[in-house]
Amino acid sequence: MSSAGFSEVCFRTIHRSDLNLLLIEWEHRIGPVRRPNRCWSHGLFHGDVPVAVVATDRLIREQVAGLDRTQAIELSRLAAARPDRSRVALRLWRSFVVPAICAEGGYGWAISYQDALLHTGNPYRFDGWVMIGRSRSGVDKRTARQGRSKVIWGWCDDEGQRNARAQV
Numbered sequence: 001m002s003s004a005g006f007s008e009v010c011f012r013t014i015h016r017s018d019l020n021l022l023l024i025e026w027e028h029r030i031g032p033v034r035r036p037n038r039c040w041s042h043g044l045f046h047g048d049v050p051v052a053v054v055a056t057d058r059l060i061r062e063q064v065a066g067l068d069r070t071q072a073i074e075l076s077r078l079a080a081a082r083p084d085r086s087r088v089a090l091r092l093w094r095s096f097v098v099p100a101i102c103a104e105g106g107y108g109w110a111i112s113y114q115d116a117l118l119h120t121g122n123p124y125r126f127d128g129w130v131m132i133g134r135s136r137s138g139v140d141k142r143t144a145r146q147g148r149s150k151v152i153w154g155w156c157d158d159e160g161q162r163n164a165r166a167q168v
Contacts, residue, residue, distance in 0.1 A: 007047035011092040014043040019053045019077070028079045029118070033057065035076070042097055044080075044089045052080035052089035056101060056110075064111055065133030065152045066165075072109035072154075073101055078123075087123050094127060094155055102157075109156045116149040124153040130166035 019041040020032035033039065037058040044052040055077035059069045075093070080086040098110045111132070114121045121131070132154035137147035156162045 009044070009046050011042060011044050011089070011096070014041050014050075014053070016041045016055070018050075019043065019055055022050055022053050023077060023079055026079050026081060028077060029115075030077065033076055035060065039076075040097065040101060042089075042093060044085065044092065051082070052078075052085040054078055054089050054093040054097070056093075056097065059111075064135075065154065067109050067111065067132075067154070071107060072111050073098075073105070073107050075110055075112040078112070087126070090123050090127055094129075098155065099157065108158070108161070109154055111155075112153045114151040114153060116151050121151055121153065124155075127155075128162075129153040129155045130162050132165050132167060 016033065016039055022043070023032050033055045035057050039058075040056040042054045042056075043050045054075060057074050057076040059072055059074050062068060064072065064074075078086055078090055080089060094110070102108060112124065112129075113135070114124065116134075130153070131151055133152040135150045135152060137150065139145070139147060154162065154165060156165070
């Protein structure tokens with residue numbers, strides 16, 4: 001089989017500023033990540049062209065769904081140039097980035113919030129994540145937008161722990 005016309009695909013670390021520019025370009029609903037804490041940023045590339053990005057951060061709240069800042073990290077943004085690329089980026093992030101960050105920082109869980117009105121949660125569900133809680137945010141102090149209902153998804157490499165925390 002010939003590889004003519006095939007560009008390399010890679011998933012790699014990127015600068016947070018580059019991730020934020022892509023979130024703006026792709027019109028991510030929440031927009032750029034502006035958190036003061038430790039962060040990691042990764043991108044999926046087809047050749048030299050970014051096609052998806054994932055932002056990982058420490059938790060903002062002291063506890064989320066019973067997990068504290070020493071136990072969990074947060075997938076704070078997932079965005080792609082085309083919707084079908086998000087699922088690919090999520091799987092690569094969960095398979096390779098999460099274990100590395102967890103090993104380095106002693107975390108056991110990754111969490112992500114899903115807007116209950118805008119999204120179905122299927123990318124998480126189809127990737128093996130479990131629903132570990134629900135939340136409702138308050139009024140956004142920057143924009144005065146009303147809070148939204150959210151589903152909290154969790155990933156832990158230990159299937160037993162994942163199933164024990166799962167809410168139906």
